[in-house]
Amino acid sequence: MPANLPPQYHEAEKIYRSAKTPEEKVEALEAMLAIMPKHKGTDHLRAELRRRIAKHQEESQRRPSGGKKGGSYNIRREGAGQIVLVGLPNSGKSRLVSALTEAAIEVADYPFTTKAPVPGMMEFENIKIQLVDMPPLTDREAKPWLSHLLRNADVLLVMIDLSEDPLVQMDAILAELEGMKVKLLGMELKDEFLIGVALKKALIVGNKNDLDNGGENYALLKSSYGDKMPVVSVSAQKGIGLEEMKRTVYNMLDIIRVYTKSPGAKADFSEPVILKTGSTVEDAAGSVHKDFLRRLKYAQVWGSGKFDGQRVSRGYVLEEGDVIEFHVGKIE
Numbered sequence: 001m002p003a004n005l006p007p008q009y010h011e012a013e014k015i016y017r018s019a020k021t022p023e024e025k026v027e028a029l030e031a032m033l034a035i036m037p038k039h040k041g042t043d044h045l046r047a048e049l050r051r052r053i054a055k056h057q058e059e060s061q062r063r064p065s066g067g068k069k070g071g072s073y074n075i076r077r078e079g080a081g082q083i084v085l086v087g088l089p090n091s092g093k094s095r096l097v098s099a100l101t102e103a104a105i106e107v108a109d110y111p112f113t114t115k116a117p118v119p120g121m122m123e124f125e126n127i128k129i130q131l132v133d134m135p136p137l138t139d140r141e142a143k144p145w146l147s148h149l150l151r152n153a154d155v156l157l158v159m160i161d162l163s164e165d166p167l168v169q170m171d172a173i174l175a176e177l178e179g180m181k182v183k184l185l186g187m188e189l190k191d192e193f194l195i196g197v198a199l200k201k202a203l204i205v206g207n208k209n210d211l212d213n214g215g216e217n218y219a220l221l222k223s224s225y226g227d228k229m230p231v232v233s234v235s236a237q238k239g240i241g242l243e244e245m246k247r248t249v250y251n252m253l254d255i256i257r258v259y260t261k262s263p264g265a266k267a268d269f270s271e272p273v274i275l276k277t278g279s280t281v282e283d284a285a286g287s288v289h290k291d292f293l294r295r296l297k298y299a300q301v302w303g304s305g306k307f308d309g310q311r312v313s314r315g316y317v318l319e320e321g322d323v324i325e326f327h328v329g330k331i332e
Ligand SMILES: Nc1nc2c(ncn2[C@@H]2O[C@H](COP(=O)(O)OP(=O)(O)O)[C@@H](O)[C@H]2O)c(=O)[nH]1
Pocket: 087, 088, 089, 090, 091, 092, 093, 094, 095, 096, 106, 107, 108, 109, 110, 111, 112, 113, 114, 207, 208, 209, 210, 211, 234, 235, 236, 237, 238
């Protein structure tokens, strides 16, 4: 472990060690991840933290909740990542999810149409990403379970209606999130805030850019938050800006797509293996098949390697788009 980690990291690690529930563990790990400096030297450690986050998130989702009982809904994570929508009533959350997924969703021009979380799968190139439509943050009845879903998400999609004042909406959303002990990464981080607080990656989506003031309000939003987190402009209704939004979401997931091939064959680029950034040949083998991992001798990589078909060891760190050929020993 690098010795030059800031003191808050060790604080968060202590909290992690003493955490009892998977949710508390995820929170502490996310704090550790947020505090850790980002460079090549911490790639492995960050990948390890993400692995643990994923593990505890799974644990938390496996625990029986029986729908809304105990005030909690669980949405099982599917695809390459889970994106949960947050926003005020009528910002267009449901419209966006219905534009991008097959989910059967009610869109209406009166507030509080959405009462329960509704997941749908959004296609991006050769993968699928899960979007979860949500009731507005201001929905009192939904409060207890809203917070749980926000904490479990990989990325929060903050929906802003560009036909209204964007900064007033952001303030209201940030205040609601703060009330649920959810903090957006990129916003100012106070030490005392870390305990019990979930730090979440967020993307701000300015919606309804087809309406009057859309451009002006977007410029205002971008100049106020653009240095803190990604901000994009879309029209869910007219289908404007959605491709750029999808790519931004993908980039925020910290994942790579690699492809496997058998000797003498071509890689199948329609079936990526999805891995966390910083994953190794060994991780890739394990995610294809446990047995593969056990029998793995070495691999050849096309793409990020120095030359095509370079022979690499189990610990070799893979990059987006790499093609891997596994060479395994005999079954004992
Ligand atoms: N002009 C315009 N209207 C939109 C857009 N997206 C949503 N709306 C409208 O805004 C209203 C609220 O949308 P809805 O998706 O139900 O909002 P939610 O409460 O955030 O889920 C509906 O009347 C939608 O048709 C958009 O991009 N442009």
